[in-house]
Amino acid sequence: MPHLSPRSDLATHEVTNQPAPRGDLDLWANDPALRDHAQAGGAQADHLASYGARIGTADMQAAGRDANRHPPELLLFDAGGRRLDEVRFHPAYHQLMQTGIGAGYAALPWEGAPGGHATHAAMVYLTSQIEPGVCCPMTMTYAAVPALRADKALLTYWVPKLTARTYDGAPLPLARKPGATLGMAMTEKQGGSDVRANATTATPEGGMYRLNGHKWFCSAPMSDGFLTLAQAPGGLTCFLVPRWLEDGRNAIQIQRLKDKLGNRANASAEIEYVNTFAHRLGDEGQGVQTIIEMVHHTRLDTAMAPAGLMRAALDHAHYWARHRTAFQKQLIDQPLMRSVLADLALDWEGALALGLHVAAFFDKPGDEARAFARLSVALAKFMGNKLCPNVVYEAMEAMGGMGYVEDTPLPLLYREAPLNSIWEGSGNVICLDILRTLRREPLAGEVLSAELGAAAGSYRRYDAALRDHMGRFPRLPDEAQARWYAESLATLLTASVLIRHAPPAVAEGFIAARLAGGRGRISGAIEGVDSAAILGRLGEG
Structure with a gap:
């Protein structure tokens, strides 16, 4: 149904100096930075052009708002007291899931076309x-595929449904569905990130297993299956737990839904396994080694999502500044506003460029590419997520009071901003993993050195910053310095990527504001950057 046009001539005043509703947004055509870095990463431009136009429509924007305003509802029992253990979603959630899954969000990287992972990363x-909440179940479905290679039979049975480009949220066993999603349930109360402390037990029974225990976080509890960890007789082991069996529900009991800060469209639950039927995935005692394949790929998405959140926040702030007047000037013409937005835009484009550069290594064959992908995705995840909350906050402030109310997307983005730093390894875990990778995988360090060296000689200040890093860290630091080391390394790697793939004004601005020193701690406290050229990367709005 078409909506009525709003009236500006009200009884007491006329509405002026308020930016008009934006309508459809073409998220590909209006993002020159995305187009540049997607091309550099080998992504499929035609596919992204189609998806960017579709996902940005007013219809999809409305679905995103509805999915957040009407969060998932937990139904533990029916009217007669029989257990249901179901989560029900607003139709907008299913609409968004169908759009993403139907466009190949989970399938593209495994279909064999060039640039599949880079294209997927751009879709994230x-x-x-x-609507970032629906990314969680789609991301886990994408990332589960390589973990399933640990068992040929499970791979053959499950992967065609996980990569079917068909979304089916019905509570039916896998054999009766055209498409499926896969979730994850790993952490427990006593261990958190230390999954080796898990206490859930797995008892062999007729070639299968029965699980008993509690999971503190189960992401997307209405998925068709879950990868989970439990203690089998041979040690911590990975299992695939189907949500539905041929004769009804598997014995997965939902205790409650988490009341989260953000990610409201997505359900996160506490669950209990009570003699729950499960398939072993990989050998007993090899649980961490098996599921790390899934974690590795979900980290790519947690590196890309903050770039998307930053982009959305800046896009709305930039549009506001271009269509709002204060003190007889458009906000965008105020020098201080331009400095703030340009400074934030450097963080956003740096995160975008590094994320897509990393994604390209997921597409490359060979041990060197794999080693560097593991290292660089951790650097990208760490840095982008540490920058994201401040960028979203400053964009909110740039819009003034309007940025603080739910009529704009900024509150949703602000609630979401911390999530991807916590999921799949919080900051300290990621920094320690960076050190561990460099110690254990010499190839990762060799490719990193080549990547940093590829930009040498272009800018004197970049070369000086690289020398300063090597002087400060002539060898791997101890754990107490791991954050400093990771920040320095990620910043240098971002600069290297921007030097090679971004316009000179962006690379020069990033080097001046991030590597050359002489700036304040607050956004906008910079000098020596071409604000107009940097803001041009945000598109016309």
């Missing part, structure tokens, strides 16, 4: 701008 970036 685009989807996060409209």
Whole structure:
């Protein structure tokens, strides 16, 4: 149904100096930075052009708002007291899931076309701008595929449904569905990130297993299956737990839904396994080694999502500044506003460029590419997520009071901003993993050195910053310095990527504001950057 046009001539005043509703947004055509870095990463431009136009429509924006305003509802029992253990979603959630899954969000990287992972990573970036909550179940479905290679039979049975480009949220066993999603349930109360402390037990029974225990976080509890960890007789082991069996529900009991800060469209639950039927995935005692394949790929998405959140926040702030007047000037013409937005835009484009550069290594064959992908995705995840909350906050402030109310997307983006730093390894865990990778995988360090060296000789201040880093860290630091080391390394790697793939004004601005020193701690406290050229990367709005 078409909506009535709003009236500006009200009884007591006329509405002026308020930016008009934006309508459809073409998230590909209006993002020159995305187009540049997607091309550099080998992503499929035609596919992204189609998806960017579709996911940004007013219809999809409305679905994103509805999915957040009407969060999932837990139904533990029916009217007669029989257990249901179901989560029900607003139709907008299913609409968004169908759009993403149908466009190949989970399938593209495994279909064999060039640039599949880079294209997927760009889709994460685009989807996060409209409704980031639905990314979680789609991301886990994408990331589960390589973990399932640990068992040929499970791989053959499950992967065709996980990569079917068909979304089916019905509570039916896998054999009766055209498409499926896969979730994850790993952490427990006593261990958190230390999954080796898990206490859930797995008892062999007729070639299968029965699980008993509690999971503190179960992401997307209405998925068709879950990868989970439990203590089998041979040690911590990975299992695939189907949500539905041929004769009804598997014995997965939902205790409650988490009352989260953000990510409201997505359900996160506490669950209990009570003699729950499960398939072993990989050998007993090899649980961490098996599921790390899933974690590795979900980290790519947690590196891309903050770039999408930053982009969405800056896009709205930039549009506001271009269509709002204060003190007889458009906000965008105020020098201080331009400095603030340009400074924030450097963080956003740096995160976008590094994320898509990392994604390209997921597409490359060979041990060197794999080693560097593991290292660089951790650097990208750490840095982008540490920058994201401040960028979203400053964009909110740039819009004034309007940025603080739910009529704009900024509150949703602000609630979402911390999430991806916590999921799949919080900051300290990621920094320690960076050190561990460099110690254990010499190839990762060799490719890193080549990546940093590829930009040498272009800018004197970049070369000086690289020398300063090597002087400060002539060897791997101890744990107490791991954050400093990771920040320095990620900043240098971002600069290297921007030097090679971004316009000179962006690379020069990043080097001046991030590597050359002489700036304040607050956004906008910079000098020596071409604000107009940097803001041009945000598009016309």
